[in-house]
Every structure is written in structure tokens, then in C-alpha cells.
Amino acid sequence: MLYRMFRFGFRLLFRLVYRWEIRGAEHVPSEGAVVVCCNHINNLDPPLLGSALERPIRFMAKEELFKIPVLSFLIRRFGAFPVNRGAADKRAVKQALTFLKQGEVLGVFPEGTRSRTGELGAGHTGAAFIALKGKAQVVPAAVIGPYRPFRSVRIVFGPPLDLTGYRDQKWTSQSLRKVTDRIMNEIGTLRAENHSK
Template structure:
């Protein structure tokens, strides 16, 4: 109930204030485990991604946010769970894999932090690892534009990345790195298609 309420409120905000444009949302499977990986340019990115899709999106969020009473209450109801940045957080990985096992949709920002320039930063390997370790579909997405009043913000979802060739090989750091590079390449292509 809370998620649907907040999603509707954010949709109205993005439509009225930022003239948002959503492309390719039909490429995100309507059911089953999915990992949506997107670039990160603003604190409003998670609700933007969540508002663009019909399914609930569960996000990893930095654990510091869960120590702020009002923010913690809000993001928990928006489907977020904590992740410790700067190290391999086994608890967060376990939570993510359990959610995907239950057929949920996971939202991840591979860069781990916002880009101040709008350019793609260095990606962490967690998203690729989670997608390979599970049976999830991996969908790239890109946000372009600026969160300025009456400006225009765009989110474009790309075609799912076929992980079959990667899953046929034994999973190791080289495989995870290859998927990470492919994923970030797809996100960059989506950014360029949107003019960002």
C-alpha cells in the first residue's frame, strides 16, 4: 500500500515538475527475477526508476540512510534494504539473492555513488555477480537530463542482456568483469541514444 501511494505521488512530481519521459519499460519482464542496472546522477534516481515501472523495485541503499529516522522509514516502505559501501557486504548480497529467488525485481546502481558530471563512473562488480549467481534477467537502464524545475528528465530501459554464454562458463572474476563491462557499455549506449 505504501509503495503504491509513494509511486503515484512521485509520478505526479516527475510529470509536473520534470516533464519526465519513459522509454522501453515494456522490455522489463512483467514477472520473474530481474536486475535493473542504471546509472546514478541524483538522489531522486531510485524513485524515478521505481515510478517508471509497474512492478515494485527493491533497491540497495547505503546503510547510512537507515540511521536517519524519517528517511529510514520512507525508504524501507519504498522497498530498500541496506548495503555497506566500500567492502563486500555479504548480508546485502544474501538479501538480494533471496529477493531474486522469490521472483522480485532488484534495482542496482553499479557505480555505487552519484556522478557529479553525469558521465559514467567506475562500476562495482556486485550487480553482475548477483545477476550471474541468480537466474535473473539483467536489464540496463539510463537516466539523462537534469533535475531542474520544468526541465526534462528521461529514463530509457534497454533490451535484456543475454547471460547464457556467461553462465555456461565457470563463474570467476573474469566472467563477472566481462558482464560488468557489457552492462556498462549498454548503459552508455542508452545514454547516447537519449542524447545524454
């Protein structure tokens, strides 16, 4: 109930203030485990991504945010769970895999942090590992800004990636890097194809 209330409020914000556009939301499977991989340009990216979908979406958020009482309450109600970005956080990975096992949607920003320039940065391999280990479909997405009042913000979803060739093999740092690079290339393509349309 609270999730739907927050989503409704953010939808009003994005519709009235940022004139948002949503493209390709039909590419997100209506059921089953899904990892949505998106670029990251603003702190509003998680609620933008979550508000664009009908299915609830979970997010990893840096654990420092959960030490702020009111903010912690809000982001937990909007599906976030903590991750220690300074180390390989096995607890956060386990939590993410639990959500995927339950057939939920996980939102991940493979860059790991916001882009200072708005350009697409390099992706970390954690998202690829979680998606493969969690047997989830991977949907690339792109946020196209800027976040300025009464300027259009666009969120674009692409078709799920076919990762069949990687699911049945032993995962190595090289294979995870290949999957990550493919995800990032798809995000880059979405940005380029939808930037000025």
C-alpha cells in the same frame, strides 16, 4: 499499499516538476527475477526508476540512511534495504539474492555512487555477480538529466541482455568484469542514443 502511495506521489512530482519521459519500459519482463542496472546521477534516481515501472522494485541503499528515523521509514516502504558500501556486504548480497529467488525486481547502480560530472563511471562487478547468481534477467537503463524544474528528465530501458554464455561457466573476476563492462556499455549506448532525441 504504502509502496503504491509513494509511487503515485513520486509520479506526480516527476510529471509536473520534471516533465519526465519513460522509454522502453516494455523491455522489463512482467514476471520473474530481474536486475535493472542503471547509471546514477542524482539522489532522485531510485524513486524515478521505481516510479517508471509497474512492478515494485527493490534497491540497495547505504546503511547510513537507515539511521535517520523518518527517512529510514520512508525508504524501507519504497523497497530499499541497507548495504555497507565500504566492504563486501555479504548480508546485503544474501538479501538481494533472496528477493531474486522470490521473482522480484532489483534495481542496482553499478557505479556504486552518484556521478559528480553526470558522465558514466566505471561499474563494479557486484551487480553482475548478483544477477548471475540469482539467475535473473538483466535490463540496462539510463537516466538522462539534468534534474531541473520544468526541464525534461528521461528514463530509458533497453532489452534484456543475453548472458547465456556466462551463466553456465565458473565465474572469475575476469568473467564478471566482462559482464560488467557489457552492462556499462549498454547503459552508455542508451545514454548516447537518447540524449538529444
